[in-house]
Amino acid sequence: MDAAHALPPVIYGLMAEFDDPSALVAAARRAYEAGYRKMDTFSPFPVEEAWEAIGHHDRRLSKIVLAGGLTGLLTGIGLQEWVHELAYPINIAGKPLNSWPQFVPVCFELTILFAALSAVLGMIILNGLPAPYHPAFNVPRFERASRDKFFLLVESDDPKFDRQATLEFLKGLNPSEINEVEP
Amino acid sequence: MSAMDFSAIRSRLAGSEGRLYWRSLGELADTEQFRDYLHREFPEQASQWNDPKGRREFLKLMSASLALAGVSACTKQPAEKIVPYVRQPEELVPGRPLFFATAIPFGGVATPVLVESHEGHPTKVEGNPQHPASLGGTDTFAQASILTLYDPDRAQTALFRGEYRGWGDFLIGVKDALGNHRVNQGTGLHFLTETITSPTVLEQISLIQKTYPQAKWHRWDAVSQANDAVYHFDKADVIVSLDADVFAGGPASIRYSRDFATRRREGVDVEHGGTEAAPAAKPMNRLYAIESTPSLTGAKADHRLPLRASEIEAAARALSGSGGGGASFSNPNAQKFIEAVAKDLQAHRGTSLVMAGDYQPASVRRLARALNESLGNAGATVTYAAAGNAPDDPAASLRELAQAMDAGQVQLLVILGANPVFTAPADLKFAEKLAKVGLSIAHTTHPDETSVLCHWNVPEAHPLESWGDARAFDGTVTVMQPLIAPLYDGRTTAEVLSAFIDEQSGKSAHDLVKDYWTRAYGGQVGGFTITDSSGQPFKSAESFWKHVLHDGWVPGTGGAGREAGGAAAAGAAAGAAAATTPERSSNLDPRTSTTASAATGGLEIIFRPDPTIWDGRFANNGWLQELPKPITKVTWDPTAWISVKTAEDQKLRDGDLIELKFRGNTAKLPVAIVPGHPDGAVTAFFGYGRGVIGRVGQAPEDVAREFDVYRLRTSDALWFGSGLEISKVGRYVIARTQEHHLMEDRRPVRDANIEDYRKDAEVIAHMGEKPPRTMTLIPEWQYNGYKWGMAIDLTACTGCATCTVACNAENNIPVVGKDQVNRGREMHWIRVDHYFSDDLDNPKTYHQPVPCMQCENAPCELVCPVGATTHSAEGLNDMVYNRCVGTRYCSNNCPYKVRRFNFLLYQDWHTASLEPLRNPDVTVRSRGVMEKCTYCVQRINYARIDAKREDRKIRDGEVVPACAAACPADAIVFGDLNDPASRVTKLKQLERNYGLLEELNTRPRTTYLASLRNPNPELETARAATTHD
Amino acid sequence: MINPPPATYDPAPLIEPGHTFGSITDKIATVVVGGRTPITWFVVVSIGMMIMGMLGVAVTWLLIKGTGIWGINIPVGWGFAIINFVWWIGIGHAGTLISAILLLLKQGWRTSINRFAEGMTIFAVMCAGLFPLIHTGRPWLAAYWLFPYPNSMAVWPQFRSPLIWDVFAVSTYFTVSLMFWYVGLIPDMATLRDKARKRPQQIIYGVLSLGWRGSAKHWQRYEHIYLLLAGLSTPLVLSVHTVVSFDFAIGIIPGWHATIFPPYFVAGAIYAGFAMVLTLAIPLRKIYGMEDFITIRHLENMAKVTLVTGLIVGYGYTSEAFFGWYSANKYEGFMIWNRMTGPYWPYYWTLVFCNIITPQTLWIRKVRTTPILIFAVAMVVNVGMWLERFVIVITSLHRDFLPSSWGMYYPTVWDWMTFVGTIGMFIVLFFLFIRFLPMISIFEMRTMAPEAKLTESEGH
């Protein structure tokens, strides 16, 4: 999260607060058009338009989960075939060593298990969690981001960021409030 | 609560198409009462511990145990000690068992056996294949005797008035006691024994009688098998049983079962020694049973006529065409039946056989003998002892003693083996009279009802601890040698008697026996002509003795010379008895009756020894207690048998507790309704309700004490009598291993009449469907090495259950106790299933031993999550105890339900005295582990290793599982299916070979040979219509 | 199969009018943080604890003595342990169904019930999982022989056995359900963290929320995998009860060996599950005054699902009976006949009454919209579904192929204590959850608030 700078910034960024998702989305779009890139919005529930507005879409998870699933499948096949054909080949109930139809259920379960695991871990890791500390929390009113308020944060290490100008710009989005975010 | 509606049953049976089998009667009636009966039978909240504590604890104790150390791979094994010999015996190879020939007397008659011994402790009893009275077979009692040997409740030291004494003290005690008898020639000196056939002991007795002419010797057998006839089933085509149960166990039944089975099969299958032309040459024998209490013999019979015990004599008369013609029988079919039988007998003069029951009066025995003689059977199919061995009145001798005691004439009473206080007829009041005896000596295996009332108690050595000799049922003298030094201070009868003979006093049993036979060899005693089996004389007494010890029997006393032997045996015994046997009371003339036949008023009571614990002597033997009794499959308790009709009349149901009132005495018994039991009669079994014996056999201080049927027995009605009154007094939970005796239309037992089978051998195959081997998608496993399989011949099987007990002994199978059996948790690896069919009042009865089928497509293996049961390269369905987690899925999925589960810790981990009993070659299973028949894989491995070391294949018959080895009828055959020459392969090629539930395509390796019967067409008409479905 | 309600009558709303982000948040969150705990909670939990104590005693005794303390025997090798296992695992299914399948089907009404339904799943699976563990009487072995790992014996599990499939299915099901549940909780944990005023609460919820801050970038990935998880759970939940049904269907015992088992078991599971959700939801909304969020509409929809699945189950029974006769197989035929008329006939007919007759009342709208009536029906179904498992397990086993080995099964006091004990365990776990976690998904409820709709202002 913490971006590296030549010289330590005075502040982490500027944060505008809005009362409803529509206002947030509108503001985010404006900021994006204005050329800001290093920014983020915060909302008490997922607002699809919001991340579209700030131009974020991460598709890596699909591939991760697919990979996870395949790994599980192969594990299942490999494990059972190895156990029954190589590790200890023995006559069970007169069934052939490779009773593949009876190996299906375990393969299936392992596929699901691995896929699900990779999905959850993938999400957590890509989101850089756990991160109990974040500058945004320095803003007292930010606790309402998990209740009923909506925030737009422009980070100070955005090339276009200028403490004054950006502040003016945000004011223009008529937020209910604007805060400076300490690092 | 009214009795179940039997008319409903009848109508169902009548209205049903073809052959109908039924389950337990209640279900057939399927009445409300039956359901609530079921529920009362098993109270839902029944606590785990409704068994008397002491008793339950002991159940564990009756089975050996070996900690499954390190069942879980992580446990660290405790350090184990190895204790080598200081000086190692020559013949002993640690790790390899030795076999010794000896004998186990039963009621004085020898059962010849080989005993397996591991590092000096006997673990298993097998039959003696060379002995004419065994031919390798055994019976339940011989098999179970090994458990009695290690029974921790055995009498352990000599006691005088309850205080510890040594053997030496006893000898002195006897000397003192004999003091004045020397003067008065032995007046007031009395001996009481059971039947004795031991030449050594008989000589001792005659010596004593020389020294003390006034001494009296009394004989009392609670259940006397003494019968002066020896049957030769191998020569008999038509056999008639007059209430004789020749398959019930006991020394004679072993050889009888074998001969009978052989003759039954020879006529059918080439493989059983017959020829293509065999059927004509050697017809299958035909067995008629005219009997009272349903017996194994009756079950095997081609035709059975249920009569009250009191009517048997009349039947015998009618049969011999002498007088009884006009007699009226309780059974309407009797006349027709007897006529047909008589006709058949006449048609087979010289090859027929009439057998009189041991529990019928002498008159019936005489009638039978007369009949045999007139038919020219005597000497052919039956041989008789010169002198009648069994006294007319078995109680006379004992009565005389009782009178003497009462008159205070008995100063010194020596009781050897018998337990009169428990078994004597009630009217003799033996117990109170015993108090009047000056000095009493009891020589018993366990502290029992008699010994606790005697001054001196001398522990009796177990046969496997003893030197001795005895005659087999056919007279063959059989020598006993100890397998182990007496565990306690036990002594043999000969040793005890030696105390009364100056020149022998204090001699060891070994010396006594060897001395006798050395003199016998020299011709001084016994009058034996001693040669080896080939008729040649021996080099010396020593070589003769060695030879006898090795073979276990004295050639020339039996075998070829069975008649002579029989005579000698009986003669000797009779001579013994002669001392007191009163004058034969008239009627040697078979035509006059001795019994008041036809019950007048009230019911008739019939006494029988218990099928498993006999006269009570095996009450402390867990294996026999838990062995399901034939027909009823009841364990641990006696039952009173009544017929269906009687049950209706008396409004009784299975499990009702009734009070029996007979001649003023009372006892209580739970009811078992037994189809085929004569109407208007009740069979009560001796042996239960013991007051003193041991932790297993001792009846708890509750109603079970009143199960003592001896209380009802009077000396004028030793085996049956009329005037019994019964009344229901409550319910009693009986533990059965089989509740359902109906085959449905599933045909687990397939049977046919020999004629139909000869006409079309396919008839057996058509009774079920067998999927073709091609009917599968998956490739088959090939078995190229050995391919083990088993064939069980239901034509031969008599249902004696010896296989079950043999399996117990071989495979360290635990005893679980009544409560657990009642919950359906018995552990027998091979069970004997029992089914009825046809006529409710006189059904056909079937027995079917069911071990693990060792399926090639084993359903159990498929579902085991840990692979604890898998298939070996030789096609065995292996069970790996140490891998088993105990999901019980395998048992659920086993269509034969032959798997057994250790629901609790059934094994005993504490009792030291039982440790040596275990078969060291078989893992002892712990709690939570599934187990089942392994085809005695330990024996297979043993043979395979020997064969490999000698670089050869295992020979046919080299591997014999315990059940097959023990089977007296040779009904179980085991071997290699890949060996075209092996017996089992040949048997499986017979058309009457079929697999149980083979339609499931489990491909069982154990298969059955259908049961064939040889009915008399004249009597068959009734059933002909319903023989096939 | 679940369609929006027909327009024949106007359905109750999914959330009572007048609620804002704030009001929703406060109403639900106060139960956990800062709110006063209602007395009923203590009563219920302590009762639950007591019942759970019985489980403790029963299991301890089991480990000491072995499975012999139960009523099982040969031929009936499986008893309460398996019956309860199947019953509980079945109940679990409704939770996943609601949270996953209804999500995929875009059923808005799932929102206010999915959280505690998932909770129910987790706890039900816990109760279920207990039985395979203890039913060998030697759990220590079950634990380390059923999972494949390289060992000193060089032997492995036997993967052809349905029990092994069970091990994998159930453990997978539990893991995935747990993750699904937790992921759903993360944003609400954040809410709790921010609403909490006590330091310990702040820290605990802070840690659990992983520092969630509602960033759009996070929301995007979050929504992405939440959908994926739903997609994975759907086949999973179907597979789990299918595998459970294999425990029987793979066996050759008449009454078990039936191809209809998988679908009929899955339907049965959902049936039982919804019955249980209703059993829990109806009292809950009363106790915590959640009528605004769990409205009649929710109850009615669930009642409908119950009815439908109930009909499928009914079909299952019918076809069992039909094929018993139609197969002309003596064993099958006898099996079904024995169920209907044998010693256990009362169980069978009670089961028919509970599972087929009773739910028919749900055709009536009055019943569907009267909480107390729905509750009653749900209760009956709970019992019925337990009886179904009893009938399948016991009556099939107690009289199979060879009449000689037929027997009876009678549960002992220990069986009952174990069974009832797990119910106590379930109650305790569930109410602990109610107390310490939001019983309704707050952030999803926010999206139900009218103000959540985006008003297309400027921009494209």
Place this chain on the structure above:
Amino acid sequence: MSQIFHRSTNIWSKVSILGGLVFAGFLGWVVVTIAWSGYVTGQGVTVDQPVQFSHAHHVGSMGIDCRYCHTTVEESAFANIPPTKTCMNCHSQIWTNAPILEPVRASFRENRPLEWTRVHDLPDFVYFNHSIHVAKGVGCATCHGRVDRMPLMYQENSLMMRWCLDCHRNPAKYIRPRDQVFNMAYERPADDPGIGERLVKEYKIADARQLTSCSTCHR
């Protein structure tokens, strides 16, 4: 609002999670190592014996054949522990009053057996048969190691099931000519790689399917 957590917690949280995983793995490793160590299997552990009997001396130096004491190894499952008599055969002549041998003499005098502690102790549900292994060319040293170099006896191998299986699956790897079975020092001829397979054929040793059937060792 004020921060609940300090800046550093971001790092700590991640580190602790990873650390936890690593630690769990470590624990697993410890358990396995102990379970498979001599502490549990008894491998390589010498145990106290009533007499400090040295195979190294008797076999190594004196060159006494195994079968002189372990008489039944060729005919029985159990390779007989020698009776005291066997010891006394020699020790009634030599070292007749060596204090170390007192227990032996005592045993012989008082006819009281010596109590040795088992060194090779298989679980009770495993049925091993010496005679067949010896007959099929499994050398003593193959399982028991160079006993002739062991002053005090110890268990050379783990005796774990997988160790047994190693040979039962592929005997060719281990067996030797019958006449070499009791030769402690036997080495396979380097110039004859095929010897194993050849002997397996010659001695008609069963195939793996037979040798790995459960009932071969468990009953």
